[in-house]
Amino acid sequence: MAYVITTACMGTKEASCVGVCPVDAIHPRPDEPDFGIVEQLYIDPEGCIDCDACFGECPVNAIYPDRRVPAEFAGSVQANADYYD
Secondary structure, three states, X not given: OXXXXXXXXXXXOOOHHHHHOOOOOEEOOOOOHXXXXXXXXXXXXXXXXXXXXXXXXXXXXXXXXXXXXXXXXXXXXXXXXXXXX
């Protein structure tokens, strides 16, 4: 299981989750060129170690375990994976 950042992050990109990820699985970071271009942040499903750190840090409640993503955000699972392909 991996965590997923849903479209609830869209337009917000509150990056506090980036700083708590112990494996650098959340991108783009604020210091990366894509940060100003993309609408939201994404979690690498291959790099995520399911540590729960980002889940508790997100102030907009945009992060969910991939198996518990609410139906209205179901497309976010694939969107996170696609960002890393």
